[in-house]
Amino acid sequence: MKFGFVAKHRGIWPVALTCDTLGISRSGFYAWLTRTPSKRSQANEQLSAAIHSSFMQSDRTYGARRVWHDLLATGYRCGLHRVERLMHKQALRARPRRRSLPVDRGLRPVVGIAANMLDRQFDASAPNQKWVADFTYIWSAEGWLYLAVVLDLYSRRVIGWSMKPEMTSQLVADALMMAVWRRGKPEAVMHHSDRGSQYTSEQFQRLLVELGVTCSMSRAGNVWDNSAMESFFSSLKTERLARQTFRTRDEIRAEVFDYVERFYNPIRRHSTLGYVSPIDFEKQALLA
Numbered sequence: 664m665k666f667g668f669v670a671k672h673r674g675i676w677p678v679a680l681t682c683d684t685l686g687i688s689r690s691g692f693y694a695w696l697t698r699t700p701s702k703r704s705q706a707n708e709q710l711s712a713a714i715h716s717s718f719m720q721s722d723r724t725y726g727a728r729r730v731w732h733d734l735l736a737t738g739y740r741c742g743l744h745r746v747e748r749l750m751h752k753q754a755l756r757a758r759p760r761r762r763s764l765p766v767d768r769g770l771r772p773v774v775g776i777a778a779n780m781l782d783r784q785f786d787a788s789a790p791n792q793k794w795v796a797d798f799t800y801i802w803s804a805e806g807w808l809y810l811a812v813v814l815d816l817y818s819r820r821v822i823g824w825s826m827k828p829e830m831t832s833q834l835v836a837d838a839l840m841m842a843v844w845r846r847g848k849p850e851a852v853m854h855h856s857d858r859g860s861q862y863t864s865e866q867f868q869r870l871l872v873e874l875g876v877t878c879s880m881s882r883a884g885n886v887w888d889n890s891a892m893e894s895f896f897s898s899l900k901t902e903r904l905a906r907q908t909f910r911t912r913d914e915i916r917a918e919v920f921d922y923v924e925r926f927y928n929p930i931r932r933h934s935t936l937g938y939v940s941p942i943d944f945e946k947q948a949l950l951a
Contacts, residue, residue, distance in 0.1 A: 820941035
C-alpha cells in the first residue's frame with residue numbers, strides 16, 4: 664500500500680521525501696516498481712476490466728451482485744466478495760434507490776372498484792396468469808408525460824406500455840391493448856391495479872369485460888398491494904430518468920422506449936428471476 668502511494672504521487676512529491684515520510688527505503692520502492700506483477704494481481708486486473716465493462720453496459724446501474732452474475736455468465740470464476748472489493752477499488756457504485764409514491768386525485772366511482780384478488784401473491788407458474796398495471800408521471804419543460812405499464816408477474820416482463828400528456832382512461836386502456844396484442848387474447852388472466860380513477864372508469868371496466876379479464880384492485884392507500892409494479896417504476900427512475908432533465912416529452916418517450924425494449928426486457932438481470940433478464944427467463948422456461 665505504501666509503495667503504491669509513492670508511485671501514485673511521485674509526480675507531485677519527490678520520491679525520496681515521500682519514502683522518508685512513510686518510513687520505507689527508496690531501493691525497496693524501486694525494486695517493487697520493477698517487479699513482475701503476481702498472477703493474482705494480473706488476474707485482478709483482467710477481472711477489474713470485465714467488472715468495469717459490465718457496470719458501464721448496465722448504464723452504471725448494476726451493483727456487485729448483478730455484475731457478479733454477468734461475470735459468471737461470461738465464464739469468469741470468482742466470488743461475490745472479490746467483485747465487491749474490486750468495484751470498491753474502482754469507486755464503482757450503483758445509484759441509490761429513492762422511492763416515491765404516485766398520487767391520483769381523480770374520482771373513483773364505487774361501482775368500478777374490485778376486490779383485492781391478487782392479495783400480494785406475486786408469483787405465477789406460467790405466462791398470462793397475473794398481470795399488474797399502474798402509471799406514473801415524468802416531468803419535462805413541456806409539462807408532464809404520463810406512462811402506463813402492464814407487467815406479467817411470471818417473468819416480470821413489460822408486455823404493454825403507453826405514454827400520453829393526459830392522465831385519462833385511454834392511457835391505461837392503450838397499455839392493456841398492447842399487452843393483448845403481444846400476448847394474444849388471454850383465456851384466464853387477472854389484471855391487478857390500484858383504485859385510480861382511470862382503472863375504475865366505465866371505459867376501462869367495459870374493456871376488461873370484453874376481453875374476459877378478471878379485475879383485481881389494491882386496497883385503498885396500500886401501495887404494497889402492487890409492489891411489483893412500484894418496484895419497476897422505481898428502477899426506471901433510479902436507473903435512467905432521475906439523473907436527466909428533459910426539454911420535451913419526445914425526449915422522455917425515447918428514453919423510456921430504450922430502457923424498456925433495449926435494456927430492461929432483454930438484458931437487465933432481475934433478482935426475482937435468479938438474476939436473468941425477463942426475456943431470457945421466458946426462453947429458458949420454454950426449453951425446460
